[in-house]
Amino acid sequence: MTVKVSLREAYGKALSALSDKYDFWVLDADLSKATKTQIFADKCPQRFFNMGISEGDLMSTAAGIATCGKTVFASTFAMFAAGRAYDQVRNSIAYPNLNVKVAATHGGILIGEDGGSHQCVEDIALMRAIPGMTVIVPSDAVETQALVEQAILYKGPVYLRLGTRYDVPVIYNENEYTFEIGKSIQVKAGNDVTIIATGEMVCEAIVASEELKNVHGISARVIDMHTIKPIDKDMVIKCAKETGAVVTVEDHNVLGGLGGAVAEVLIEEYPVPMKRIGVMDKFGRSGTREALAEMYGLNSKAIIQGVKALLKRG
DSSP: OOOEEOHHHHHHHHHHHHTTTSOEEEEESSOHHHHSTHHHHHHOGGGEEEOOSOHHHHHHHHHHHHTTTOEEEEEEEHIIIIIITHHHIIIIIITTTOOEEEEEESBSGGGOTTOTTTOBSSHHHHHHTSTTOEEEOOOSHHHHHHHHHHHHHSOSOEEEEOOOSSOEEOOOOTTTOOOBTTBOEEEEOOSSEEEEEOTTHHHHHHHHHHHHHHHHOOOEEEEEOOEEESOOHHHHHHHHHHHSOEEEEEEEETTTSHHHHHHHHHHHHOOOOEEEEEEOSOOOOOOOHHHHHHHHTOSHHHHHHHHHHHHHHO
16 A cells, blocks of 8 residues: 555546546536546536535536436535535435535545634535435545446435545555445455444554554454445444454544444344444544544554454453
8 A cells, every 4th residue: 555646636537537438517616626626627628617615506506407417526625515515415416316426525534734614524424314315435546436437327416525635545456346336345354353444544444454463463354334325234244243343433423424324234233342433523623634643543543442442342
């Protein structure tokens, strides 16, 4: 995992690369340089619209275009897409089940210095609670590119969460993995505990798994749960049965996100000891990515501590 690419960069390049293959439109709310939709706009200006600093209008216009039979990507920061434009996403996009893909960048604490007003830690919970909304959180550039195409082919509303502005390690070789909405991926084998991670925390989970094995003698399985809704119930149950303990990891509030989704499956299907690692119901604050990861427990160190505490308890 030495090559690093930002997910927003991968998103913009995927839109551009897929523009010749599929007929879709892209809208942005005056943040195209930050969300990287500018890459698509430069290639296909006739299929791109800058809606200005008007997120409600962004979503409503995307919905209107979708009623004409088009697939539409609507992009802005997660705080604005899920927060400011929630009403339009719910009532204008999801309620009529339109083919709009809300692609939100800058989600989570680890976007860094932007601070609590822009570090959206509740967007997955908000979008997951909307009936019919599919929620996808890629972990690296290869997965992002594949899931953008999957989102184009998928019928219905999609929330595609692209986290930090920073470059993140590339985990996958595109020739070795198949990415499918609703189907998670096992990236590390293990028998003592399962770490289910999403987004950029998958990389931290892999690092933690390796240290747990080499230093602590703990065999930790790692699952990339790139689709939060519909969650891969079969994989969650399989891991619970085979390892007997589950840890979830996310750059999001532990309330309503990945941890909540996994807990819902386990409590109904196969209860086992479980621990949630994520933002513990707090707002973010300004700081470097590394400092915030340490402060909020969003790194491999925190995962290792969580796994050891869970196994001791269990």
